[in-house]
Amino acid sequence: QAYRSACICPEFRHYLNGVELADSVSLNPHKWFLTNMDCGCLWVKHSSFLVDSQSTKSDIMRNRSPASSTSTNVAPVIDYKDWQIALSRRFKALKLWTVIRKHGYSGLMYHIRSDVNMAKRFEAMVAKDERFETVEPRKCALVCFRLKPKRESDGSELNQLSLTQATLGGVYVIRCSIGTTLTQDRHIDDLRKLIQEKADRLLLLQEPENTRDYLLTL
Structure with missing residues (x-):
């Protein structure tokens, strides 16, 4: 996980050869991406596997679906609480977004x-x-x-x-x-x-x- 960040450089992308065969890929931006502890990224091929295994179905925790909305412009809701065991998390993605905005790809x-x-x-x-x-x-x-x-x-x-x-x-x-x-x-x-x-x-x-x-x- 520490060195997968290097794959943003073309000369290191061979380390990702075969990644298309994986069900998930993770990396830790706090190790080599100038991001404070702690921050982890996870990509999944089929998010439904996570949702099916960890989703909480209680009515009080459900977001209103687009089908029940009167607006035709409401996008489908991605309920990230169903992607993990904990029901809530700190907004860790914000600091990674800030790093990317500050330093950029180059x-x-x-x-x-x-x-x-x-x-x-x-x-x-x-x-x-x-x-x-x-x-x-x-x-x-x-x-x-x-x-x-x-x-x-x-x-x-x-x-x-x-x-x-x-x-x-x-x-x-x-x-x-x-x-x-x-x-x-x-x-x-x-x-x-x-x-x-x-x-x-x-x-x-x-x-x-x-x-x-x-x-x-x-």
Whole structure:
């Protein structure tokens, strides 16, 4: 859901290949669409499935249908309370509408492409440091990497200590996910510096004690 917002950019729309076979598609604009928490979007192929499973039939909760109206210009009523369990919700769509009105299609594409470019830059920084390796190819603005252990048994300990970890195929990795509104290149530089400093300290702790004492006195 986090990266489906990227599909507004033509170069990322291949991630939606086969979407026509799905019954529903959802995304969270608060993750990469400059929208405050929380805001989710849901598209359904057949809204009747939702209505049939969650509709409340009490008379007091029914809207007047066009058939009972004296006006010929009344549009069919879509009762969104029947699309969910809760009978009422906050007007979350308003903040997404405001974001779209403010930034527009081109502004949102610029934001996403800028984050992706910063992720590419960070990925290149990781590749230049032989102490690190990327565990999976970068996806959009997400880079998964780890500090190479001197012994494979050391990997979990090292990478759990560094920033926020995840697990890919039983291997602990560090996740760098770029997507906040005000992130700039200088923040990527600061992150690289912080990671390198922590790597220096962790690798020093792995040295034999006599070697470590020698290094500390240099």
